[in-house]
Amino acid sequence: MASFYDAPRGEAYSWLIDYAMERSAVFVLARRGEFQLMEEAECIFSLLEPYLIEERSISEEEIMKRFEEETERGNGIEYGAGTYYIYECCEEAAAVLKEAADDLFAWQHPLLPEDLNFWDSNGQDFLYNVAHERMGGLPIDKEEAARISAMVPGLFLSRPEHKQFEAFWQDVLFHKPRKLEIFGFGIKEIPESIGELKGLKELMIHESYITSLPAALFSLTELEDLTVYTADLMEIPSEISQLTKLKRLNIACGSYHGPTNDIIRREEVSLTKVPPEIGRLKLLEVLSINYTGLKELPVEMGQLQNLRFLDLSRNQLLREPEFIGDLPELPYVNLSDNRYNSSPQNQRRIDYIE
Known part of the structure; x- marks a missing residue:
């Protein structure tokens, strides 16, 4: 199975629909019983009705029996109770699927029927898709992939070639995903060419040897979620203020992507300050900075009025940050394991669940 790294969208989605239609016998959509569908989803079922071959239902009892007896659960789409609609593959149906969505992972309740899948003539998965999990793929060999x-x-x-960073990065620049995870390659720097990914929304970097962030990263103004896990980060550049759509920011030092005997002490971490410009991230909802040399924080963080989750545990703070008083509605704060209070239970308002 060649898995989708990111959801095929736009022209890639349209191409994929044609590719699957040509190589499959039928396609399938689901109606999960616990969801009430919106008018748009019901309209899709109506438009596809001329191409309906079969309608089958699977009860919760049947699903549980499969698990208890450890039998085959059927096709990938049949992971839960619901009604499954099986349609013939044809150009007219393809046109409906292309008009209804622009993204393979958009096939989710309540706006659309669930989990567009394609089956071959033997009833086996050809295009597998669990949209809400952002999982899918094609059962093709590596040459075809x-x-x-x-x-x-x-x-x-x-693809297997992506174990090598150069091959992975070449595909990243070609496909320009919206969600990118750079993990465990052992690289020492993020290429400046990351600035070409103008549509990037989520970026996770987990690389032990990364000590600085490239200037080009801060030109990614569509970014909403940034996570950086590394052993030792030199600084959070003031240019972070340019990421005005950022909603979640997670930074942790002392992080390794494999076994190591050389763990940096918290007192030795290079990151010792947060730039006051961070206060310009008006949309920020989640902020987590852990295992650093931070002793104090800028008062400008009190401008983060949309903040709902703040984790500043395992740093070197000498006192509770003054700006906390400027955020009286902040649902969750964790200040545990700092120099002024080493207790692991220094949290308040812990009713927040992300």
């Missing part, structure tokens, strides 16, 4: 991935921008398939 390489061929179509190189041919269709946005059809980003995870």
